[in-house]
Amino acid sequence: MSSATTSKSNGRYDAIVIGGGHNGLVAAAYLARAGKKVVVLERRPLVGGAAVTEEVVPGFKFSVFSYVVSLLRPEIIRDLDLPAHGLQILPLESTVTPLDHGDYLAGWSDADETRREIARHSPRDAEAASRFGHLMHHMAMAVKPILGMVPPDPASLAPSDLRGLMKLGGHFRSLGADRFHALYKLMTMSSADYLDEWYEFDPLKATKSASGIIGTFLGPRSPGSAYVLLHHYMGEIDGAFRAWGFQKGGTGAISESISRAAQSFGAEVRTDAAVARVLVQGGRTTGVALANGDELSAPIVVSGLDPRRTFVDLVESKELPEDLVSSIANFRFRGSSGKVNLALDALPNFSFLKDNGGYRSPLMANALRGAVSISPSVQYLERAYDDAKYGEFSRNPYMDIVIPSMIDPGMAPPGKHVMSIFVQYAPYKLNGGWTDEKREAFGDAVIDTLERYAPNIRSIIRHRQVLTPADIERITGLSEGNIFQGELALHQLFFLRPAPAWAKYRTPVKGYWQCGAGTHPGGGIMGASGRLAALEILARGA
Amino acid sequence: MLKTTPFHPRTAPLVRAQTWRRWAGHQVASAYDPHPEREYAAVRNAAALFDVSPLYKYLIRGRDAARLLDRMVTRDVTKCAVGQVLYTPWCDAHGKVIDDGTVSRLDDATYRLTSAEPNMRWLAMNAVGMDVTIEDVSARTGALALQGPLSRTILQQLTPADLGKLKYFRLVQTTMHDIPVTISRTGYTGDLGYEIWVDAERAVPLWDALMACGEGFGITPAGIWALDLARIEAGLVMLDVDYFSAHHALIEDQKSFPDEINLAWTVNLDKGPYNGRRALRKARTGKQAWAFVGIEVNWESLERLYAARGLPPHLPNVAWRASAPVYRDGEQIGYATSGCWSPLLKRSLALAHLQAPHYEPGTRVEIEVTVEHHREQADAVVRKLPFYDPERKRA
Numbered sequence: 001m002s003s004a005t006t007s008k009s010n011g012r013y014d015a016i017v018i019g020g021g022h023n024g025l026v027a028a029a030y031l032a033r034a035g036k037k038v039v040v041l042e043r044r045p046l047v048g049g050a051a052v053t054e055e056v057v058p059g060f061k062f063s064v065f066s067y068v069v070s071l072l073r074p075e076i077i078r079d080l081d082l083p084a085h086g087l088q089i090l091p092l093e094s095t096v097t098p099l100d101h102g103d104y105l106a107g108w109s110d111a112d113e114t115r116r117e118i119a120r121h122s123p124r125d126a127e128a129a130s131r132f133g134h135l136m137h138h139m140a141m142a143v144k145p146i147l148g149m150v151p152p153d154p155a156s157l158a159p160s161d162l163r164g165l166m167k168l169g170g171h172f173r174s175l176g177a178d179r180f181h182a183l184y185k186l187m188t189m190s191s192a193d194y195l196d197e198w199y200e201f202d203p204l205k206a207t208k209s210a211s212g213i214i215g216t217f218l219g220p221r222s223p224g225s226a227y228v229l230l231h232h233y234m235g236e237i238d239g240a241f242r243a244w245g246f247q248k249g250g251t252g253a254i255s256e257s258i259s260r261a262a263q264s265f266g267a268e269v270r271t272d273a274a275v276a277r278v279l280v281q282g283g284r285t286t287g288v289a290l291a292n293g294d295e296l297s298a299p300i301v302v303s304g305l306d307p308r309r310t311f312v313d314l315v316e317s318k319e320l321p322e323d324l325v326s327s328i329a330n331f332r333f334r335g336s337s338g339k340v341n342l343a344l345d346a347l348p349n350f351s352f353l354k355d356n357g358g359y360r361s362p363l364m365a366n367a368l369r370g371a372v373s374i375s376p377s378v379q380y381l382e383r384a385y386d387d388a389k390y391g392e393f394s395r396n397p398y399m400d401i402v403i404p405s406m407i408d409p410g411m412a413p414p415g416k417h418v419m420s421i422f423v424q425y426a427p428y429k430l431n432g433g434w435t436d437e438k439r440e441a442f443g444d445a446v447i448d449t450l451e452r453y454a455p456n457i458r459s460i461i462r463h464r465q466v467l468t469p470a471d472i473e474r475i476t477g478l479s480e481g482n483i484f485q486g487e488l489a490l491h492q493l494f495f496l497r498p499a500p501a502w503a504k505y506r507t508p509v510k511g512y513w514q515c516g517a518g519t520h521p522g523g524g525i526m527g528a529s530g531r532l533a534a535l536e537i538l539a540r541g542a
Numbered sequence: 543m544l545k546t547t548p549f550h551p552r553t554a555p556l557v558r559a560q561t562w563r564r565w566a567g568h569q570v571a572s573a574y575d576p577h578p579e580r581e582y583a584a585v586r587n588a589a590a591l592f593d594v595s596p597l598y599k600y601l602i603r604g605r606d607a608a609r610l611l612d613r614m615v616t617r618d619v620t621k622c623a624v625g626q627v628l629y630t631p632w633c634d635a636h637g638k639v640i641d642d643g644t645v646s647r648l649d650d651a652t653y654r655l656t657s658a659e660p661n662m663r664w665l666a667m668n669a670v671g672m673d674v675t676i677e678d679v680s681a682r683t684g685a686l687a688l689q690g691p692l693s694r695t696i697l698q699q700l701t702p703a704d705l706g707k708l709k710y711f712r713l714v715q716t717t718m719h720d721i722p723v724t725i726s727r728t729g730y731t732g733d734l735g736y737e738i739w740v741d742a743e744r745a746v747p748l749w750d751a752l753m754a755c756g757e758g759f760g761i762t763p764a765g766i767w768a769l770d771l772a773r774i775e776a777g778l779v780m781l782d783v784d785y786f787s788a789h790h791a792l793i794e795d796q797k798s799f800p801d802e803i804n805l806a807w808t809v810n811l812d813k814g815p816y817n818g819r820r821a822l823r824k825a826r827t828g829k830q831a832w833a834f835v836g837i838e839v840n841w842e843s844l845e846r847l848y849a850a851r852g853l854p855p856h857l858p859n860v861a862w863r864a865s866a867p868v869y870r871d872g873e874q875i876g877y878a879t880s881g882c883w884s885p886l887l888k889r890s891l892a893l894a895h896l897q898a899p900h901y902e903p904g905t906r907v908e909i910e911v912t913v914e915h916h917r918e919q920a921d922a923v924v925r926k927l928p929f930y931d932p933e934r935k936r937a
Contacts, residue, residue, distance in 0.1 A: 074888070078841060083887045090587055091579040110559075110576040141854070241855075241888060248587055362558055369580070407760075409588050410691060414758030 013037050015300040018275045021049025024304025025258040026530030027515040029080050032265035034538050043274035047259050048338035051475050053252030057463040059413040060343040063250035067420040071526040074241045088248040094370030097207045098453040104352035107202045122201040132198050136233040147521045151495040151503045186226050192224040192378050194388050206375040215483045217334040219385030224490050246407045278314045285509040307518040309500035327499035335469030335481030338426035340446045342419040343463040348454035358512035369406045374399035386424030392444045395448050398424045428469035428480040484523025485516050505533040544569040547595035547908035548684035568596040571765035581764035585772045588760030590692035599680045600655045606672035607653050613648035614668050620812040622647045625713045630808050631800050637821030638788035638797035656779040689735030696756040712937045719751035732776020734934040752830030770861040774882045777927030779803050783863045784879040793891040804834040836925035839890035843921035851914040857883040875900040
């Protein structure tokens with residue numbers, strides 16, 4: 001194992017990874033583990049990209065952007081021994097959807113308690129929920145192998161592509177007709193329509209369909225949104241592994257654990273090291289030029305940035321075939337979400353918690369250790385989308401709220417709290433563009449909406465951090481503030497992510513590779529793109 | 543009817559799924575939530591509050607108190623300073639373990655012995671001719687274990703004693719919220735943690751004070767399921783699960799030398815005579831026949847076994863306590879006695895008794911697992927205990 005200090009002394013590496021987001025770090029760790037001399041170059045003073053923890057107000061730690069972990073691949077956790085480097089995932093056990101007049105819909109960690117709760121609203125739905133979960137289990141099992149494979153190109157006759165396609169074909173045939181049809185519907189329908197076939201209680205449909213719209217410029221009634229529901233269940237089949245929840249210390253601590261693992265294998269991680277461009281000679285990369293003018297050389301350069309940055313900002317278009325240039329130009333980012341992080345002096349008094357001074361149920365005492373979903377009806381979500389469709393942020397947005405300090409007391413001083421609010425919709429292309437005033441107005445819309453369910457919220461806010469898609473782009477570099485490095489829409493998945501014929505982490509520039517969430521299988525703190533890219537680089541050489 | 547502990551008025555309303563279990567004739571919570579995830583997480587992330595009152599507790603007083611205990615246990619009690627705690631097993635004349643527990647020196651001539659089983663008779667038999675009184679204070683002493691990285695922070699708010707200076711396996715007699723208590727830096731989780739010993743009559747106010755003060759620090763009442771996960775990660779042996787008392791064993795094979803249950807470090811062969819010393823000395827002259835070690839089950843292997851049945855790996859969220867044969871190249875070389883999926887380490891762990899020469903760390907073995915009604919063998923590797931040993935435990 002070469003130490004980070006010795007490798008610092010000269011500017012030649014086996015591989016340079018651009019961007020210290022979690023995928024870049026994962027790729028670096030796998031390359032270093034295989035004996036490569038690797039350096040990670042991160043523009044910001046801290047690693048993590050969109051998975052960072054920052055102490056915005058003294059004593060209050062925010063998972064500024066990405067805030068929970070669900071899909072981090074178990075094989076990465078094992079291969080890199082992340083628990084030894086600080087990975088510690090704490091349970092996030094429930095979701096409560098507040099309804100009018102203090103009523104609520106809750107999903108608890110215990111199946112019986114959840115069934116009883118749903119039955120309170122609809123006995124039929126309570127039974128449907130268990131059948132639905134059963135089907136989703138099978139659907140997720142059907143899709144899961146795809147997450148771990150390099151996408152074969154259906155237009156290619158190369159033996160490896162044909163083998164991949166045959167494997168895939170065999171896999172889908174093994175599902176049987178019923179499940180294949182169910183999967184096809186899931187791939188093509190809207191989440192609202194799909195859920196209509198299963199459920200009658202509207203807030204339940206709304207809360208479930210919300211997971212189909214996260215990070216995507218679609219409404220619950222837009223075709224294609226049903227597929228994203230499935231991503232939600234993907235984490236559950238790894239249920240035994242229990243990698244779903246809240247990272248101790250916030251999502252930045254996940255990035256740090258991967259960074260430490262990479263360094264334990266000998267990788268060097270440099271922060272405040274922005275890359276200006278990738279150096280190309282005769283169709284082959286020779287290294288990178290940093291923004292400060294320094295040059296580092298390596299036969300392999302791996303970009304963890306999104307496809308626009310990878311193909312437009314870092315290399316000149318003359319190095320790329322025209323069809324790729326136009327595919328990337330058409331790749332949809334369309335950031336649709338924002339984030340509001342609050343430092344709180346006390347807990348919010350959500351009206352569903354208490355009745356006549358006491359908890360409404362013994363379970364409610366734990367409710368704020370889980371998520372709160374502002375998704376009272378499908379129509380509510382669709383209206384929120386309508387605003388965005390016409391270039392405005394939602395006046396009453398969908399929100400996914402967690403209070404990390406309830407789970408990890410280290411996130412805030414004793415008795416104080418931090419609240420993370422994922423907010424949708426906030427279109428990147430806002431009418432008139434995002435300004436400081438618009439940002440605050442967006443923040444106000446969030447607080448106004450929240451106040452309906454937690455009347456004391458305004459009085460307990462010590463600090464408010466509002467992040468629009470424009471802010472997300474400015475701070476993290478994610479184009480148009482899309483949290484997945486490009487929408488998880490069907491036409492941008494698998495062998496089309498990010499572009500036809502270039503979905504296997506390779507680029508037209510020899511030695512230049514891509515490993516971000518803009519490649520298969522995409523977003524979330526999953527790490528799969530970084531791992532698959534590194535394995536592909538190691539298998540195919542530069 | 544089972545006895546309840548002094549904290550029962552507070553614990554009972556919290557046991558949401560009525561998941562009670564028996565422990566030394568008492569009823570205690572397996573978990574307060576239906577599942578132990580959150581309670582376990584508190585052990586490694588914040589602070590978990592366990593009611594450990596069912597432990598047997600004896601006060602041993604008098605001129606010969608040290609002599610009695612030193613005659614009984616394998617560690618050197620004559621070197622135990624006031625304020626020190628020793629973890630130790632004790633053996634029969636053949637060197638086979640009867641029980642294990644702690645010896646705390648409360649003052650010059652007063653010791654407290656804790657144990658898993660009743661030991662009054664054994665103490666009395668060993669005390670023949672000694673100037674000593676033995677008192678069973680089990681019922682009138684409540685005991686709590688506050689375990690986890692924030693346990694010190696919480697306790698420090700309630701006590702004038704300087705806990706920053708209280709070292710691992712030391713105790714202090716002080717007050718908490720004006721209630722007289724003994725705080726020992728001990729526990730059964732392998733984490734930073736303390737045990738608090740209180741007069742049963744003051745138990746409830748102590749609980750209330752802790753819960754009120756700990757609220758901002760994530761204090762979480764936790765049951766035996768969570769404790770069991772933590773103690774397996776910490777590689778701590780459990781009577782009646784991982785080994786049997788020589789007093790109850792029906793056959794020789796059910797008995798263990800301390801060395802055979804990973805307690806070789808507690809055996810002092812140089813101190814004065816004590817129960818089993820001669821046998822232990824003799825045993826040390828030969829090769830150790832059995833060892834108590836860690837086993838880590840290979841995940842990929844487990845995944846393959848489940849995939850062959852069309853299933854994703856299924857692991858229970860509580861520890862298992864059953865005997866699972868361990869093989870090497872088809873020959874049975876031992877058996878695992880408890881195990882769990884470690885939520886922290888993300889590994890499938892077991893504690894096992896293995897025969898020489900198969901117990902060296904790194905040895906590849908196979909462990910029996912039942913997958914969808916079929917007995918299978920999963921690949922596994924022998925590990926040194928403990929699996930998890932954070933610096934904060936001693937720091």
